[in-house]
Amino acid sequence: MRLPWQRARSERGLLGVFEHHDALVECIEAALESGIEVRDAYTPTPSHEVQRLMKPGKSPVRFLTFAGGISGLAGGLALALWSSGVWDLVVAGKPVMHVIPFMVVGFELTILFGAGATFLGLLVFSRLPWVWFPARAYREEFSNDRFGLWLATTRGNEDEARSLLERHGALSVEELGGGGG
Amino acid sequence: MSGAAGDDRLGRFPYAEIDRAILSTLGRPGKIYTAILAFCFLLVGIGAFSWAYLIATGIGVAGVSNPVGWGSFIVNLVFWIGIGHAGTLISAVLFLLRVPWRTAIFRAAEASTIFAVATAGLFPLIHVGRVWVVHYMIPYPNGRELWPNFRSPLEWDLLAISTYLTVSAIFFFVGLVPDIAAARDRAAPGLRKEILKFASLGWMGSQGQWKHYLGAYVLFAGLATPLVVSVHSVVSWDFAMSVVPGWHTTIFAPYFVAGAILSGLAMVICILIPLRRAFRVEHLIRMYHLESMAKLLLVTSLVVGYAYAVEFFIAWYSGSPYEQAIFVYRPTGDYAVQFWIMVACNAVIPLSFFVEKVRTSLWGLFIVAALVNVGMWFERYNIIVSSLSHEFMPHTWGLYDLTIVEWGILVGSFGWFFLLLLGFFKVLPAISIAEVKESMPEPRREGES
Amino acid sequence: MDEGTRMSRTQLVEAVLEASPRGVSVQSRGIGIGLAVAGVAGIGLGFAGGAAGWVSLLVATSLVIGLAAAGVVFSAIFQLTGARWGRPYRRLAEAGVVLMPIGLVGIVVLLLGGQAYLPWAHAHHLPGGKEIWLTRGFWDARILLSLAASWGLCLAFVYYSLRRDFCVAQVSARFGGWLGRLVSRGISDPERERARCDARMSLLAPMLVTFALMFTVLAVDLVMSLEPDWFSTLFGGWFFIGHVFSGLAILGIVGILLGRSLGIDRFIGTKRRADLATVLFGFCLVTTDFFWSQYLTIWYANLPEETGWIIERTIDPSLPWSSLSWVTLLAFFAIPFIALLFRKVKETAPLLAAVAVVVVVGIFLARFLEIAPALLDVQPGSGTGVLALPLLSAVLTFAGFLGGGMLLYQQFLTWVPVMPVGDDVFRREFGEEEP
Numbered sequence A: 001m002r003l004p005w006q007r008a009r010s011e012r013g014l015l016g017v018f019e020h021h022d023a024l025v026e027c028i029e030a031a032l033e034s035g036i037e038v039r040d041a042y043t044p045t046p047s048h049e050v051q052r053l054m055k056p057g058k059s060p061v062r063f064l065t066f067a068g069g070i071s072g073l074a075g076g077l078a079l080a081l082w083s084s085g086v087w088d089l090v091v092a093g094k095p096v097m098h099v100i101p102f103m104v105v106g107f108e109l110t111i112l113f114g115a116g117a118t119f120l121g122l123l124v125f126s127r128l129p130w131v132w133f134p135a136r137a138y139r140e141e142f143s144n145d146r147f148g149l150w151l152a153t154t155r156g157n158e159d160e161a162r163s164l165l166e167r168h169g170a171l172s173v174e175e176l177g178g179g180g181g
Numbered sequence B: 001m002s003g004a005a006g007d008d009r010l011g012r013f014p015y016a017e018i019d020r021a022i023l024s025t026l027g028r029p030g031k032i033y034t035a036i037l038a039f040c041f042l043l044v045g046i047g048a049f050s051w052a053y054l055i056a057t058g059i060g061v062a063g064v065s066n067p068v069g070w071g072s073f074i075v076n077l078v079f080w081i082g083i084g085h086a087g088t089l090i091s092a093v094l095f096l097l098r099v100p101w102r103t104a105i106f107r108a109a110e111a112s113t114i115f116a117v118a119t120a121g122l123f124p125l126i127h128v129g130r131v132w133v134v135h136y137m138i139p140y141p142n143g144r145e146l147w148p149n150f151r152s153p154l155e156w157d158l159l160a161i162s163t164y165l166t167v168s169a170i171f172f173f174v175g176l177v178p179d180i181a182a183a184r185d186r187a188a189p190g191l192r193k194e195i196l197k198f199a200s201l202g203w204m205g206s207q208g209q210w211k212h213y214l215g216a217y218v219l220f221a222g223l224a225t226p227l228v229v230s231v232h233s234v235v236s237w238d239f240a241m242s243v244v245p246g247w248h249t250t251i252f253a254p255y256f257v258a259g260a261i262l263s264g265l266a267m268v269i270c271i272l273i274p275l276r277r278a279f280r281v282e283h284l285i286r287m288y289h290l291e292s293m294a295k296l297l298l299v300t301s302l303v304v305g306y307a308y309a310v311e312f313f314i315a316w317y318s319g320s321p322y323e324q325a326i327f328v329y330r331p332t333g334d335y336a337v338q339f340w341i342m343v344a345c346n347a348v349i350p351l352s353f354f355v356e357k358v359r360t361s362l363w364g365l366f367i368v369a370a371l372v373n374v375g376m377w378f379e380r381y382n383i384i385v386s387s388l389s390h391e392f393m394p395h396t397w398g399l400y401d402l403t404i405v406e407w408g409i410l411v412g413s414f415g416w417f418f419l420l421l422l423g424f425f426k427v428l429p430a431i432s433i434a435e436v437k438e439s440m441p442e443p444r445r446e447g448e449s
Numbered sequence C: 001m002d003e004g005t006r007m008s009r010t011q012l013v014e015a016v017l018e019a020s021p022r023g024v025s026v027q028s029r030g031i032g033i034g035l036a037v038a039g040v041a042g043i044g045l046g047f048a049g050g051a052a053g054w055v056s057l058l059v060a061t062s063l064v065i066g067l068a069a070a071g072v073v074f075s076a077i078f079q080l081t082g083a084r085w086g087r088p089y090r091r092l093a094e095a096g097v098v099l100m101p102i103g104l105v106g107i108v109v110l111l112l113g114g115q116a117y118l119p120w121a122h123a124h125h126l127p128g129g130k131e132i133w134l135t136r137g138f139w140d141a142r143i144l145l146s147l148a149a150s151w152g153l154c155l156a157f158v159y160y161s162l163r164r165d166f167c168v169a170q171v172s173a174r175f176g177g178w179l180g181r182l183v184s185r186g187i188s189d190p191e192r193e194r195a196r197c198d199a200r201m202s203l204l205a206p207m208l209v210t211f212a213l214m215f216t217v218l219a220v221d222l223v224m225s226l227e228p229d230w231f232s233t234l235f236g237g238w239f240f241i242g243h244v245f246s247g248l249a250i251l252g253i254v255g256i257l258l259g260r261s262l263g264i265d266r267f268i269g270t271k272r273r274a275d276l277a278t279v280l281f282g283f284c285l286v287t288t289d290f291f292w293s294q295y296l297t298i299w300y301a302n303l304p305e306e307t308g309w310i311i312e313r314t315i316d317p318s319l320p321w322s323s324l325s326w327v328t329l330l331a332f333f334a335i336p337f338i339a340l341l342f343r344k345v346k347e348t349a350p351l352l353a354a355v356a357v358v359v360v361v362g363i364f365l366a367r368f369l370e371i372a373p374a375l376l377d378v379q380p381g382s383g384t385g386v387l388a389l390p391l392l393s394a395v396l397t398f399a400g401f402l403g404g405g406m407l408l409y410q411q412f413l414t415w416v417p418v419m420p421v422g423d424d425v426f427r428r429e430f431g432e433e434e435p
Helices: A004-009 A021-033 A048-054 A061-087 A099-125 A158-167 B015-026 B031-057 B072-096 B106-128 B131-137 B153-186 B191-199 B207-240 B252-278 B287-318 B321-332 B336-354 B362-389 B404-427 B433-439 C009-019 C026-048 C052-081 C087-112 C136-166 C169-174 C178-183 C190-226 C235-262 C270-301 C304-315 C321-339 C343-347 C349-375 C384-413 C424-430
Strands: A012-018 A037-042 A147-153 A172-176
Touching (some): A012 A021, A012 A158, A021 A037, A021 A147, A021 A158, A037 A048, A037 B207, A048 B207, A061 A099, A061 B207, A099 C270, B015 B404, B015 B433, B031 B404, B072 B252, B106 B131, B106 B153, B106 B252, B106 B404, B153 B207, B153 B433, B207 B362, B207 C270, B252 B336, B252 B362, B252 C270, B287 B362, B321 B336, B321 B362, B336 B362, C009 C169, C009 C424, C052 C136, C052 C190, C052 C235, C052 C349, C052 C384, C087 C136, C087 C270, C136 C178, C235 C349, C270 C343, C304 C349, C321 C349, C343 C349
Antiparallel strands (some): A012 A147, A012 A172, A037 A147
């Protein structure tokens, strides 16, 4: 069984570097239409058009956030209520166990656990940290002012993919050979 | 993320220029920077020495005593937490409201939040005197089955401030990741590049990464917004939960939050004006940004002024002799000077921002913002010290003043804050590269860049 | 950007003019009249039961005078912030000023009848500043002055907003009625006038400050003083925010109802509705925060002069108010908070309308709970049944006020363009950029 990144390394592909955002979007649309697999696209800023084409739908991170928040609320209230019950002392005239002061505790921990869970979710779902870095197709200018489009090709459609990239104004087209980084 | 691409008021620059302008701020520090840094070190040294002296000699070297048991340390605590609020407001709240002028300034504001909260976090430690037992406040299982009192606002404070520091730090870091990647990619091969590779978590700007990043960012903003309100509300409840006249009043929570945003914005303005000049990024942090902050500052100043007025009115209306006494004492008693500085700097001087000339002049902005910072410190002093010195029973009344040790710690805290901030500005980008790029029109074939 | 194709300037104006109603349908008029009649019946029912009539009038009037200004508050906030999403709502919000005459009627009746219900009107000695503050002449004058000041500024703001629209040529041609002629008097240079009106609106927008003061005065005078021993510094803020919150909810409902009947769905589409829902969620949090700040502070310090008011309304098991207070909390906090977390609710019109109605009910009940226990003499041990008559009367009265408002609102919308065509930001949102 080959692991995901091992599988990736043996794929063939083409990397097109673009200077203009609209060119990238049109190229992606064309590639999807002609059935060429768009492996990934690299942009220095989030692009809603590219996201819509390639990764529609909402991120599932929010489910983790919800789970974290609920556990924070329950945990906070539980901790406060339980620890007050350990000694059964009336302090400052307040009832030993009352939900009103403990709502603040619960609220803060809701936010804390929710945020922690969100961070965890972000790392897990986007497969940060470091696992995929640097991907074969990643070039340093993609965090500056260039856009990258990685098309996965088979022997059959490589020429078609190359001409597609060039037609849409790719500054350069690079071959990403199979087998090895 | 902000959805403000192509807003003319933000200027129009190509991506490469933004990269260059912002990353060039990370270059070798100049003479002025080094001098200011050295001065901050000096202040921190004074603060550290004062604190060490306090620990060695005892809490009595501070002016706190009976009846004023909470003095400058608590004033500084509330002051610094308040300053921290602008960053989260600008980062999270203005993000959710899709306000366009947020993009170039939120990084510096967030940095000042983190470091302000880090500075604030020192003060409970200093204030309790016996620093070595502060861990009692943390709920951990121990041999004597002792637990902190969760009914106490001071415990809520611990939770709120720790949550705030943690969540702000996470939010801050997540926002930094694409920028660390940009710095990594532009760095020459070497140790620095390896460190940046590590810190950037392997960010590549791939679509999978952006998708979850954007989703998480909205969630962080959504979580941070109620947090920012709750933290200063909890801090205000340190006072409002008591029965002390001048402290026990229902308006404290929103009043403190408004005041925190006021002082935070003032500090951010004071930081940004020299920063944009020193880093030569006046084309990215424009008058539009500064003026927008000034307008928001004006709004919060009006809210704070309203709160002052309502407190006085209700004290008169209620007929409670203790409430009335404290509200006569504040403007006319031993701390009258502090009171009138507070009113002038927080409620009166910011009204000058109604005048366009004032809020669009760099000096006008800086002076008013600096005075607001002064006024907000005195507001906390006024609330805390005057109420404690003038409670119910006349025979318990007493005065308080800062001792030299407390002054040392106060200046040390400013040194600490600016030290951390200046350090940050040279290590990581002070302006968000990715978001400023996003606020620019995308590079299009028709050559609109 | 909203869905729908972008149009040229002229097309935009034409589309707005086409969407603007020409007359009020018999059906809507019928509903409005029906509600108004129900309102009268409600007041009658209330007075038949004793002081409940005054409770109903107070609740309905305090809500309506706030709602009359709430819409202009939103328009002013849009003006100050330059926000783009809410522009199509502007005129619908500003039209809320039609509630002013209704609110005024309520206030006049309340002022005239003050001796009958004001607990302090016959008091011999009131502690503290109340000795001076709560005296009849001063009280009446204060209420009228604060209404005059803030409503005056509201009307000035709306005047300039309308005038700005009437600088567009086709608008004055279509709307030739008395209102159109009033606001478009003396327009010589339309483009310059438009800019001038915009500048005036920006100048007036900070008048929001007077609203804070007005709402505080009204909150203290109309509601808080009903139990003269009690006070809370945040009460004015709480009053204000409740009105803004319910005002936003009503704006959402109006947008949804008119969206269908007038065909302004292309302006107020799913995305914009969702934006309003998000802001509604934000206000839910702020309103709850204001409530909680008061409740927690009073609960914690446990001072008898403060807790009596709270205990009577929320905790005392021998009185029927506590169950109502749970419903209130559910209505203005729990239900909107949970419901508005879901994208589905924010985007689906009927669901959003339902949540908005619940919000209005919540704020209504909050006012009722503040006012009724002070004026009604409810014996300990009475069940919740004793609330039926006062509550019904209050609901009918409020519905009546809203019904009257509905009649005036629909009439108003036939006199002015339904969208702010003179607003630059609105134009840029929907029309082509000027070359």
